[in-house]
Amino acid sequence: xxxxxxxxxxxxxxxxxxxxxxxxxxxxxxxxxxxxxxxxxxxxxxxxxxxxxxxxxxxxxxxxxxxxxxxxxxxxxxxxxxxxxxxxxxxxxxxxxxxxxxxxxxxxxxxxxxxxxxxxxxxxxxxxxxxxxxxxxxxxxxxxxxxxxxxxxxxxxxxxxxxxxxxxxxxxxxxxxxxxxxxx
Numbered sequence: 001x002x003x004x005x006x007x008x009x010x011x012x013x014x015x016x017x018x019x020x021x022x023x024x025x026x027x028x029x030x031x032x033x034x035x036x037x038x039x040x041x042x043x044x045x046x047x048x049x050x051x052x053x054x055x056x057x058x059x060x061x062x063x064x065x066x067x068x069x070x071x072x073x074x075x076x077x078x079x080x081x082x083x084x085x086x087x088x089x090x091x092x093x094x095x096x097x098x099x100x101x102x103x104x105x106x107x108x109x110x111x112x113x114x115x116x117x118x119x120x121x122x123x124x125x126x127x128x129x130x131x132x133x134x135x136x137x138x139x140x141x142x143x144x145x146x147x148x149x150x151x152x153x154x155x156x157x158x159x160x161x162x163x164x165x166x167x168x169x170x171x172x173x174x175x176x177x178x179x180x181x182x183x184x
Contacts, residue, residue: 004038005135007046007128014073014081015049015056023059023089027073027081032127036065036083045087046135053120054098058139059087079126090139097145104141108134 008026010018018026026045028036039045043061048054063086073081093099101120105111109131111122122128 003040004043005046005130005132006039006043007048007123007130007135009048009050009123009126009128011051011074011076012049014076015047017073018047019057019092021072023057023087023092026059026085026087028065028083028085029076029079029126030082031079032125033083035127035129036085038129039085040064044090044135044139045085046130046138048101048123049098050123052098053101055093055101055104055138055142056098057092058090058135058142060090062086062088076126091142091146093142093146099138099142099145104138108137110134 008028014027028039039061041061041063045059045061046055047057047059049056065083065085067082068084069082071080075081101123105119105123106116108119110128111119114121
């Protein structure tokens with residue numbers, strides 16, 4: 001069972017490089033060393049394309065991080081990608097299926113600190129730890145796009161019974177009574 005749920009933010013060029021590698025390895029920036037050190041085997045990762053503002057894939061980490069000196073990904077500003085994590089693809093959307101983040105991001109718990117129209121500001125940087133509920137919500141929507149007509153949603157099993165609560169002072173619904181008989 002994954003212990004952490006991550007979102008990695010890349011430009012499209014670096015996403016294509018990862019895609020060209022068969023989603024077998026992912027590069028991470030040096031400035032995020034402390035976060036990168038927390039990634040472990042089994043963690044789930046959501047891939048977000050910054051300039052297109054869309055979700056493109058989910059992957060699972062198959063290793064902890066390691067450091068490599070060779071250059072595979074293009075630098076973003078001065079930052080290179082010396083840290084690596086081995087990954088395996090889970091849901092990879094076709095280009096025409098990429099999920100528009102404008103449609104779902106304002107609903108995420110992760111972006112609640114920002115005004116709904118400024119949700120994208122929560123996605124600055126390269127690596128973010130997401131709440132499990134946000135990750136699963138996005139992944140379920142991605143599955144719908146990926147599998148189209150063949151998709152069966154994961155059943156939602158309530159954790160506790162849902163009970164209707166009545167507000168204090170609320171009246172009980174009236175029992176149905178037959179209409180009065182007409183007068184003669």
